[in-house]
Amino acid sequence: MVRTSPSFSKKSANPKHRQNRTARETTVMREITALSATAFAKALFAIEHPVIFTHTHPDGDTVGTAAALAAAYRATGKVAFYASEEPLPERLAFLMEKTPRTECFDGLVRIAVDVASPVQLGRYAEKVTDGTGFALMLDHHEVGEPFAPYFLIPGASSAGEVLLTVLEEAEKLGILTLTREIAAPLYAAISSDTGCFRFSNTEASTHLAVAKLLSFGIDAADINHRLYESKSRTQIAAEGLTADHLRTPLPHVAGVLIPRAMRESLGIPLSDFETAIDVVRSLAGTEIAYVIKETDAGVFRVSLRSTGADVSAVTASFGGGGHVRAAGCTIRVGSIEAAEDMLLEKIKKAL
Structure with a gap:
């Protein structure tokens, strides 16, 4: 169990490769279990009927991470849904073309990605306290309030980079094989939260992660065009x-x-x-x-x-x-x- 502490641990001044990072202590209102990447991967893919929640005002990181996780479930023969308080921005809709949205959660197990605190779930925050709750949460923010067993890399470039760490563990366990369909939305997630790799959260580990994703033959130019250069009137x-x-x-x-x-x-x-x-x-x-x-x-x-x-x-x-x-x-x-x-x-x- 995680001890209560005054704040998320801040990122080290000497950044390490993402695979050497571990889940760390966080500010909590109650004790919540922090999971290793291996334990999180096992728990994640033990879920048969998942629904993946984005945060309110969805951005490219939360949408891309949710889309990649849904693709990973499809790779294991399962159907995943997603839930978002608002419709996705038009420029991000392409990421969820193969993943159905739902507001009916009967029989579905809830997972939150890129959500640091219940307040970021909007009206779905009531699910945290109504007795049904969330099974798992994955995040990268330094400040927040965990509300479910979680895997967290504070200060990582994006939730997408954190999910890649988990999926690599799942691959080692023989649960799935990473594919181009998984790699493309992961790239979109990382590109989005780093401002196309311009922001200060872009580290050597970020580029190493992206290099792996590019090796699957994804069309990075098209993804970045959709994210940054294709806009409605x-x-x-x-x-x-x-x-x-x-x-x-x-x-x-x-x-x-x-x-x-x-x-x-x-x-x-x-x-x-x-x-x-x-x-x-x-x-x-x-x-x-x-x-x-x-x-x-x-x-x-x-x-x-x-x-x-x-x-x-x-x-x-x-x-x-x-x-x-x-x-x-x-x-x-x-x-x-x-x-x-x-x-x-x-x-x-x-x-």
């Missing part, structure tokens, strides 16, 4: 709207507010603002970038990125989590301006 409009409303309330801090009324009046879905944070962080001289999106009345989703400051400490103060340089949370308050004021007070302390 409304997503382009969302990025233009973001650029038009950029604000710099503090030195080296840039952000944008996306009120619900504004995006709805323009007919732009919330999912099309997924890349808004990339527009904000591209402003020259920005050290901390933020996007605040109003999802419902009084509910504001915050995304943060930094070039060095610990933004996970900022989001943790609002019950969120993430990584040192990329984190998120939800703020519940009366107005989007009030949410920004609360956020900026915490950002000032992080600078």
Whole structure:
């Protein structure tokens, strides 16, 4: 069993190859079992009828990891479903073409990928406490609240890289053989969370993992084109709207507010603002970038990125989590301006 500790262990200053990493201690509300890669692989493929949950506001890492796990189940002759609180962004839908979505979980065993805390499950968080629960969770975030037996590599580039470690163990155990169908969404997951290998979470081990995936003959150019260069008109409009409303309330801090009324009046879905944070962080001289999106009345989703400051400490103060340089949370308050004021007070302390 895992002992209670004040926070996730931070990534070592001397990174090691991902295969030498192990599950580590985490902040927990209750004792939850940390599994080795081998034990996790055995438990994962002992499940006959899996449903794989992504986090809210699904990105390429959670979707790619879920798609790869579903493909791995298909390779063992099983059918896996996926569950997501919202429809997938249009640009990520290709990853789930062979995996059916469901909201009926009778007879299915729940697995969460790239989900650090129950709050990231959205309305499905009630499944954590309603007595049915989750069987397993796989993650890579340094800050969070485990809610099921888990395999965790804090600070790994992506959940996709963590899943590759597990699938390699499964292959050693003779459970499955890695295939091109599994490798392609894993590549998409890793590429997505590393910003196509531009972000600081890209290490030597990340490139070694990707080299293995490329050896299966996947079309990396097509995957990256779909992830970064193929956009709908409304997503382009969302990025233009973001650029038009950029604000710099503090030195080296840039952000944008996306009120619900504004995006709805323009007919732009919330999912099309997924890349808004990339527009904000591209402003020259920005050290901390933020996007605040109003999802419902009084509910504001915050995304943060930094070039060095610990933004996970900022989001943790609002019950969120993430990584040192990329984190998120939800703020519940009366107005989007009030949410920004609360956020900026915490950002000032992080600078």
